[in-house]
Amino acid sequence: MPGQQQSDFQVLITAEQAWPAFEQAVLEAKEEIKASFRIFDFETKLVSAAARNIGETWFDLLEYVIRNGVSFELVLSDFDPVFATELHELSWRSKMQAQNLAETLGPDLAQSLNVRVSMHPAKAGTLPWAALLPAVLRKKTQKKHLIERAQSQREAAGNGSDSLPQLHTVSHHQKIAVIDRQLCYLGGLDLNARRFDTQDHDRLAKNTWSDVQILVRGPEAEEVAQHIDNFENEIATGTAKPKGKYLRRTLSSPRRFGFWRLSPKTIVQEIEDEHINAFKAARDLIHIETQYFRSTQLAEALADAGAKNSNLKVVLVLPALPEEVAFGKHTGLDARYGLDLQAKCLSIIQEGLGDRVSLATPVQPASASGAHDDIEVLSGSPIIHVHNKVLVVDDTFALVGSANLNGRSLRWDTEAALRVTDLERINLLRRTLVDHWWFEDCARYSLEPGQMFEWWKREVQANGLRRPEGRTGFLVPHDPKAGSEIRQPLPGVTEDIV
Template sequence: MSVQHASGAEAAANIEDRRIFKPARNVWRVEKARHARMLVDAAEYFSVLRAALLRATQSVLIVGWDIDSRTRFVGPEGDADDGYPPLFGEFLTKLASEKPGLEIKLLLWDYSVIYATEREFLPAVPLRWGTPPNIDLCLDDRVPLGASHHQKIVVIDNSLAFSGGLDLTVRRWDTSAHDPANEHRVDQNGDPYRPFHDVQMMIDGEAAAALGELARWRWRNAACEELEPAAVEADLWDENIEPHFRDVNIGIARTLPPGNGGAETREIEHLFEDSIACAERWIYIENQFLTCLAVAHALVARLKEKPELEVLLVAPKTHESWLEQQTMLAGRIRFMNALRDAGVADRVRLLYPSVGEGKAEIDVMVHSKVMIVDDRLLRVGSANICNRSMGTDTECDLAIEAETDEEREGVLGALARLLGEHCGGEPENLSSALRESRSLFSAMEQCEKQKGRRLRQIEDGTTPASEGFGAIEAIADPGRPIGADEHLADIVDYPGETGHSRLSAIAKTVALVVFIAALGFLWRYTPLSEYADPATLRETLGGMSDNPFAALIVILAYVATGFFAFPVTVLIIVTAGTFGLWPGLLYAGLGSMSSALATYGAGRGLGARFLRNTIGPRVNRISRGIGERGIVAIATIRLVPVAPFLLVNLVAGAFRIPFWQYTLGTFLGLAPGILVLSVLGDRVFAMLDNPSFADFATVLGALALWIGLAFGLQKLVNRWRKHD
């Protein structure tokens, strides 16, 4: 019997009146899946995905927060038995070699440096450079400041898709037994890690095609490259895998921060609110983080409306790192305090799963993002119940809103499966207990527990960390992307100007001043001063002014250092400081142009394919910007640098930008900068010898001239684009 007190036609009519899914509010799309199955823990997911990849014929698109070639990509037995290597990178390499017509695209978040110690160093080496040409890796940096790409999606032949909380990375693999002594649960270094729990959803049909559309949009946004969906629809569902749902509607909910190739999208946040508002008997949640007070307040409101409602929260025992202690753990305490203060905490339990006996008992790391409401809604995704998952990071959740008795049985079965894993009860017994008692807590207490498996109370206390760490919390768990212009607004605010223009002016001024100050500091107070001191330079290079080969030597120095990405601005200042404004200005101009032309020629010789394979798909963004605007684009990039000097040169040559356009644009863009930097270089050396007010005014004037030229050209370009 349904927990809604009705079944069959009556229940269907009730649900129609109170439908949860609302496209354009809490879901992006609602699409049909012929089959759907919840995959619990990485051993099951990796096993099913591995077999599915072997059946792929045209395309594989993997989107991840992390992708690691060293991942043990194996099933419950802990080893590979299909003739392919157990490590993910080697598996993909062999698969791509045997299927040269299969295009494999890997889209990996270009992660923050804070995660560098947890990630594979230089992932492009094993996943692009060390693999066949039909494997392509793109590091996706198209998120605002402070945001991350947190979606975990795999789409095969646009016909079969997986989405949830599991990345194809290390320290994720585990079986549902969570055996504390499992010898296969070790990381890439052979070190054991604690039991790990997570959930993924597997779907096919139109719902899988919709996820394919989302993944291709992500690729297009990151790589400026259009991917076509598989030409022929394939039936990739393994007949040996029993689906939990058939011919079911799948709701796809997303979080997309503003500026990520489109407007802000907060479907996931709204789906949490609307799902909670429909709960009658119970809400079951598994989640790594619980910090979003908006969700806590939604729970409070519904618990007050429904005296019989019970809420079970399954989470990690604690957050261990210092940063998580000050942010996510403190946020979880506030989350629970909101429930206590409202007087509804007696119907809320915050528990963690534990396995083993006695001294061998250990807590299970909960990484899953699952929500089950009565027997009506099953939700599996990537979104944590934290602020950043609601509006800062990219997220993707899949949800099933039960419309038939069979679907309600599927939702109830999913709850029994998860609860049984944690507390040791048989899923069949738990399903029966849930139907009879219509109480989540009662069903837990009635089930027969297996030895060594239980849910224990989480004891966080009631006092968050010091409020002095509020700024750290705001950065680690922001509700929306960190806007640099907003953080600087209280420092400098010019009425009538946009935040973007203020930030640009501040950034350019600060960067130039810091550069000059740092250069002076190095010359005066570090061992470099004995080599870079003006007197030493004049003594070393002074005789070169009379050398007939002086110009050639300088030009060769520019060309040689250009291939090592040495900052050309430093060379210009040193040249002017050494040779004076004249002929330093001439030498700097000839050297800069020679370096630009030499690296352009190198790019032309290497070719677009080699450069793209080396640097990655993001090179397309630079080539597109140059190719569409020709001379103006090149001049703008030179005057207002948006990419490294060497990279622009190589891309322009590799993508065969016309030589005359490249040369003229480079000259027009470099000339003002060379002039200004040459004046700076000449006066900086003079200032170090004998500083004066006139020298200081000259430097400030040169800075103002450079900034003015940059803004002037940019405004002309923007005006020309509007008229175009």
């Protein structure tokens, strides 16, 4: 099913919609494709009929377009080899895939392929590095016992060295592509098998993945292309180009004198600023969908906006629990601290807005079987993982991108988001989000910002009491107590770390 669209603006929900649109855009490229992804697996299966006429995977698709005269440039994120070994391996596996593609193309055409693995240059300062070094060395030793040395050099390059490990605290988190500097693909969706999900979320709970991408034709594409061209140099030099008209970014750089600091130096926090300004300007309704809400600054800004405007209401869609906790059973200190921060933020929002906020979480419209662990169940149904990163304010403003509402996305990692100010585009975005979460019988309700909240909140609350087959949509009340038994505050530790 194609995404909701205008001729120059498409809203694409889940990979079922986004990937066919992305594949078609790549097929139609005439000169160049520029991209920057956190994860990009060349072995990802193609899903559109047009692309599958060419081959089975993105390796085949890219070989086809390059042979037809199109250049392909990809900046692929790298990760700390010790603390993010699996992601680090994925990056270098993709680099190997690109090298195989270059060999398949031959020396002449291989010049049109440029895939580089980019580690953010920020590192922990000497003091925190020294304090954490014993734990890092223990973890590195454990990792090296699990993988052969040849594999560590091939797929986890940073673990193949015998030198003392560094501590890389920041990564590039954006997921963007630009075709011929005219068409921009941007949002929260990376490219590998884990990210695939359907509109119906009819997979095992651990395989669900709700996400949002937009495909925009126009001047936005040139601005995003310039960002791809420049962001690595801006980070390295600590000097960012001026804010553009459409693109909003998070950029950080290494500190010149960071002996005792774990954090990088934030040089651009446009996405955070855009949220705060939007909250202040909101009139009737703020609609947020996010993987994390862990920024106390944004929570306080939202509560303050509600205190100053008694008409303001908020709908907030969140996952039941972070993916790594719900499905990976991860209960490390970072997970515990993240859960504590989000609970604090939601409490700030609820205290500020009272009954003018609706906290919702999606679940599958089916009863959980005995095969499901309790942690994967809410309101008696398997949960759906939420990876969306969307803000819609009234009918005047929207922001879609890769940034979560946590300090890491707003201050540290490389992030990209697009502003949407056209009334028709905003209405299209809102309608698409509503159509995603609510079944057809809810379409009769008004989507006017001043009227939407009441039925939204009522149906969310009612769904929490209904049997799965009787619900009007995927959304049920968010459980603020989920994970409470493992929450842990860390006084004095920056919230930006998670």
